[in-house]
Amino acid sequence: MHHHSSGSSALLGLITLALASAAAPVQARQPDAAGNTSSAPATLPAIEVSGQADEPTEATRSYTVPSTRASTGLTLSPKETPQSVSVVTRQQMDDQGMQSIGDVLGSTTGITFVELDNGGRTTYRARGFNITNYKVDGLSIIGGSSFNGGGSGAINMDLYDRVSIVRGANGLLGGTGDPSATVDLVRKRPGRALGASLTVRTGSWNKKNAVGDINIPLAADGRIRSRLVFSGENSDGFRDHSSIERQGFLSSFAMDVTDRTQVGLGFQYEHSIFHGASWGANVPAWFADGSPTHFRRSLNLAADWSKSDMEAKTLFASLDHRFDNDWKLRADYAHTSRADLNNKGAVKVNNGKVRWPHWKQDGSGAYLNAIHSETEGETDAFSLDLSGPLELFGRRHELLVGLNGSRMDEPSWTFNSSNCSIDGIAGFKGRCQYRTELPVADWRAWRGDEYGNIRAFRTDARRVTRTTLYGGYVAGRFELADDLTLITGLRRSVYQIHSDNYNAAGVRGARTGENAARAWTPYYGLVYGLTPTYSVYASYTDVFTPQTNKNESGDTLKPITGASYEAGIKGEWFNGALNAAVSAFRSQQKNVALKDGDSLTPDGDQAYRPGTGVTVKGLDAEIAGAVTAAWNVYLGYTYLDVGNKDTAERPDPRHLLRLNTTYRLQGMLRGLTIGGGLTWQGKTVSEPYPGRPDGHGGFDDSPIPLKGYALFNAMARYDINRHLSAMLNVSNLFDKTYYRQYGFYNGLIYGEPRRVTLSLQARF
Structure with a gap:
């Protein structure tokens, strides 16, 4: 993190220049065509909104976009953007049957994941670090609990048009210069034409899903x-006595107040319940004598009452105005209410009164581990920016100034032996957590009902954590020469966090976890156009990432600092219908959160400690778009080298390849689209905790190499007529056995077996 003594005056000067430019008329440059916007049979009519970067992808049939604001806030084509940017379009989501954020990120260049349980908690990673910077319609979401390792399972992709992923630090717009990636979900928007669609899906494990989409x-x-x-699902999982209930609703309105002013208002609701959810690893990796368990993938050791419940409600509004001189003003606001409930019980390995009990082949050694927690959150987020062209030194440039921020109040309710028990038995150290207090007579006979449900009720005892992050920024695109562009910016961020603690009578006690930071975040990028097709670029930005992870005392860790560098070459063909990029990157971080062994926070979450630092370098390569009018492709490869490795597990493969492609057949087979995909990742290394049992009370915590694997998928869609189409999707085509987690608490989580989904869509 750099501190610039002249940063304040520079920022003020650039803001003044922007306001002066907004008042001065300039010659407007005609925008390029937005790309192929021919109406696709499987989508609603094309939706018109102002600004290339805001144009929906659902009616384009494309796997790419003509421009994006995701990196710097400036409207730039992919070739003009000095960072690695991926966009998963509505067409790609439809072709591959993506319904969750995990489906999307699991198909994206450079993104890996670690499942924390089978109840919707997943940590997504990029470039060797956890992704903590998430946005919806450009508004930042504070708190990893909403996405990263928390309620990501509640996100319903049926409500969204596309997902933009900026790999590398993106602190200019969000104030959190996370060197992994920034994920921005963009909602579907209302259009001018009447249209509707109804999609029903059925498939493996009694899948039942329906989606209605109406534009009026x-x-x-x-x-x-x-x-x-509208979106609803009630499906079983591939594990025993597991299922998911999911509901989604989006109501969005837009009005053109004048030819230059547009306002929007909407409400969104998302709710997911994972029944049969585990707590931590799903099954043990080893028996007490150190031999591997080799359990079937469908084995579920959760109690029949175990569940994870995630709900989010969002009210959002927007204002867009275009001035006569081609400058634009945009304002966005969103209020989100979130509620997460974990009521989990699973027969697994954990620590407690007996140090690290392990299962034995005779059925002994098992305990029911359980936890009950309830967390709510109220988040207000806003963004206000002004952008437009200006003339300086005989050349045309672009300038952007803005303010954005968010504030979240997150109460976490306190449960202990006074308001939580299972069959009258108190939890570990009086907490609402069970480790070895509930022995299981014979794990081989476990059916999920040996112990009753957790009996818990709220009191006024709670911890309320307030997190505030806001800042001002300025960015510009300056034409230094005919083919040389400087893209630079500066942000001033303010970060504050504290927790207020209340007892059962509602009396507030001591304030804890108080932390504050201010930072200047510069951004520098150079783009040089080699030819009309190719460009080269280099960029640098500081890393400043507030953390939500807490130590054993419940105090929030200090922000992460560091730097991110990137350089590469990009190309575009067919007027931007096909884009490609190759980049080299290097990121450095200090104060990275590491799991603090088996320590827990007072709320029962995993405790963390600050690490000494990590340096990561690697390569990204991506091709996305239309090779021909009938052939779409998305291909991404990442090479990753993690240096200065600390003691934490870093489950990132050195090599990662992602491919999705479709082809629309012609002639006698006109109306038929076929496609396939591949995810291949190289070997990874797992660091088990505490380690493989040696059969004599000790543990071998040596790193465990895990083989790489390849997962294939396939799809076929047939347009029966203009109004009706049928589609078949098969994921994990060859039914590969692989792991989504291995070694944490000496357990493992299997990946999903082969899944078949049949969809029928009617359009009106």
Whole structure:
């Protein structure tokens, strides 16, 4: 993190220049065509909104976008952006049957994951680090609990048009310069034409899902319009007595107040319940004598009452205005209410009164581990920016100034022996956690009902954590020469966090976890156009990432600091219909959170400690878009080298390849689309905790090499007529056995077996 003595005056000067430029008319440059916008049979009519970077992808049939604001806030084509940016479009999500954020990120260049349990908690990673910077419609979401390792299972992709992923630090817009990636989900928007679709899905493990999508103009000329999306699912999981209930709803309205002013208002609801959810690893990796367990993938050791419940409600609004001189003002606001409930019990390995009990082949050695926690959150997020062109030294440039921020109040309710028990038995050290207090007579006979449900009720005892992050920024795209562009910016961020603790009578006690930081975050990028097709670039930005991880005392760790470097070459063909990029990157971080063994926070979450630092370098390569009018492709490869490795597990493969492609057949087979995909990752290294049992009370914590694996998928869609289509998707085509987690608490989580989904879509 760099501290610039002249940063404040420089920022003020650039803001003044932007306001002066907004008032001065300039010659507007005509925008390029937005790409192929021909109406696709399987989508609603094309939706018109102002600004290339805001144009929906659902009616384009494309696997790429003509431009994006995700990296710097400036509207830039992929070739003009000095960072690695991937966009998963609506067409790609539809082709591959993606319904969760995990489906999307699991198909994206450079993104890996570690499942924390089978109840929707997943940590996503990029470039060797956890992803903690998430946005919806450009508004930052504070708190990893909402996505990273928390309620990511609640995200319903049926409500979204696309997902943009900026790999590398992106602190200019969000204030959190996370060197992994920034994930921005963009909602579906209302259009001017009447249209509707109904999609039903069925498949493996009794899958039942339906999605309704209705676009209704509320005025004859479409100046007032609405969009309603409904999504519901009730399906079993591949594990014993597991299932998922999922509901999603989006209601969005837009109105053209004038030809230059547009306002929007909407409400979104997402709710997911994972029944049969585990707590931590799903099954043990070894028996007490150190021999591997080799359990079947469908084995579920959760209690029949175990569940994870995640709910989010969001009210959002927007304002867009175009001035006569081609400058634009945009304002966005969102209020989100979130509630997460974990009521989990699973027969697994854990520590407690007996140090690290392990299962034995005779059925002994098992305990029911259980936990009950309830967390809520109220988040207010806003963004206000002004952007447009200006003329300096005979050349045309672009400038952006803005303010954004968010504040989250997150109460976490306290449960202990006074308001939590199982069959009258108190938990570990009086907490609402069970380790070895509930022995299981014979794990081989476990059916999930040996112990009753957790009996818990709220009191006023709680911890309320307030996290505030806001800042101002300025960015510009300056044409230094005919083919040389400087893209630079500066942000001033303010970060504050504290927790207030209340007892059962509602009396507030001592304030804890108080932390504050201020930082300047610079951004520098150079782009040189070699030819109309190719460009080379280099970029640098500081890393400043507030953390939500807490230590054993419940105090939040200090922010992560560091730097991120990137350089590469990009190309575009067919007027931007096909984009490609190759980049080299290097990131450095200090104060990275590491799991603090088996320590827990007062709320029962995993405790963390600050690490000494990590340096990561590697390569990214990606091709996305249309090779021909009928052939779409998304291909990404990542090479990763993690140096200065600390003691924490870093389950990142050195090599990762992602491929998705479709082809629309012609002639006698016209109407048929076929496609396939591949995820291949090289070997990884797992560091088990505490380690493989040696059969004599000790443990071998030597790193465990895990073989790489390849997962294939396939799809076929047939347009029966203009209004009806059928699609078949098969994931894990060859039914490969692989792991989503291995070694944590000496357990493992299997990946999903082969899954078959049949969809039928009607369009009106």
